[in-house]
Amino acid sequence: MSATELDSALSQAAHYLQAAQRVCVLTGAGVSAESGVPTFRASDGLWEGHRIDDVASPEGWYRNPALVWQFYNARRANVAQVKPNPGHYALAEMERRWGQNFTLVTQNVDGLHLAAGNRNVLEIHGSLRQTRCLSCAAVDDRGLKPLGDAPRCPRCQGRLRPHIVWFGEALDDAIWWAALEAASACDVLLVVGTSAVVYPAASLIPVAKRRRPTPAQVIEVNLTTTDASDWADVGLYGPSGIILPQLVQRLEYSGALS
Numbered sequence: 001m002s003a004t005e006l007d008s009a010l011s012q013a014a015h016y017l018q019a020a021q022r023v024c025v026l027t028g029a030g031v032s033a034e035s036g037v038p039t040f041r042a043s044d045g046l047w048e049g050h051r052i053d054d055v056a057s058p059e060g061w062y063r064n065p066a067l068v069w070q071f072y073n074a075r076r077a078n079v080a081q082v083k084p085n086p087g088h089y090a091l092a093e094m095e096r097r098w099g100q101n102f103t104l105v106t107q108n109v110d111g112l113h114l115a116a117g118n119r120n121v122l123e124i125h126g127s128l129r130q131t132r133c134l135s136c137a138a139v140d141d142r143g144l145k146p147l148g149d150a151p152r153c154p155r156c157q158g159r160l161r162p163h164i165v166w167f168g169e170a171l172d173d174a175i176w177w178a179a180l181e182a183a184s185a186c187d188v189l190l191v192v193g194t195s196a197v198v199y200p201a202a203s204l205i206p207v208a209k210r211r212r213p214t215p216a217q218v219i220e221v222n223l224t225t226t227d228a229s230d231w232a233d234v235g236l237y238g239p240s241g242i243i244l245p246q247l248v249q250r251l252e253y254s255g256a257l258s
């Protein structure tokens with residue numbers, strides 16, 4: 001995308017946002033890439049040397065829970081060392097403008113949107129900080145310290161698993177319904193740093209476009225075009241850590257963020 005094309009796309013996106021009463025954002029791994037968190041599908045489907053299916057599926061867990069815990073402990077250690085980037089902070093700035101009418105739906109499990117200051121966040125694929133007991137079902141926030149490769153529940157000594165949504169598993173009902181409600185009621189859906197290939201998360205995009213009587217406007221922010229691009233009214237192609245602050249700056253100049 002040339003500088004001139006980006007400039008006119010930024011103006012168009014700012015124009016949509018200025019008129020929006022309700023804004024919904026869907027983020028994926030790309031928004032955290034500039035913080036140093038690897039994305040999923042960049043290098044042959046490998047994730048820190050593992051096939052995603054081996055470490056992010058119930059089958060992988062039943063085959064080798066210790067390997068899954070080693071993988072998630074490494075992820076937790078990585079995330080403990082990283083910080084939100086300017087893209088995360090720009091989204092926090094936007095929430096300050098729209099308040100309760102701003103919902104951030106994230107597929108990420110790294111907690112960086114919360115660390116940047118967003119509060120109305122729906123973590124639809126779970127959180128690296130949380131564990132779930134396979135015996136008593138308690139969900140606990142365990143921070144980011146290593147948990148060993150066979151952690152036990154502090155209440156009942158049952159086996160713990162990461163509180164993460166793996167392939168083939170259902171999303172939490174209440175969180176998913178809140179995400180659907182936000183996407184179906186928004187005037188603008190901002191889709192940031194996701195390949196939009198994983199469902200049901202990706203279905204939020206057609207949900208927003210099918211809003212009646214007026215479809216939502218969809219703005220995509222990504223390095224490249226994706227499965228979301230055909231739905232997008234405007235595409236901003238470049239690193240989200242650069243593009244999102246530029247978008248916020250345009251809103252500030254126009255008074256929309258004051």
Ligand code: BJW
Pocket residue numbers: 027028029030031033034039040041042056107108109125164165166167168169170171192193194195196197198199200221222223224226238239240241
């Ligand atoms: C930048 C950038 C920069 C880089 N700036 N951009 C319908 C059709 C087909 C299949 C299905 C369907 N419905 C369900 C399925 C099956 C499956 C699925 O979707 N499979 C597809 C892969 C085909 N879905 C499920 O299994 C889901 N469950 C389900 O549907 O259950 C049904 C059920 C109902 C009732 C009872 C029981 C079951 C669950 C999905 C869970 C996904 N989990 C994962 C792993 C766990 C999280 C973890 O450990 O971290 O979540 S998979 C992985 O993909 C992870 C991510 O959240 C998710 C999305 O990936 P994301 O974020 O888009 O990352 P990438 O790497 O793909 O893309 C990064 C993007 O960033 C790229 O576009 C880059 O260009 C860009 N980028 N740098 C801007 N600086």
Ligand code: ZN
Pocket residue numbers: 133134135136137138153154155156157158
């Ligand atoms: Zn327990």
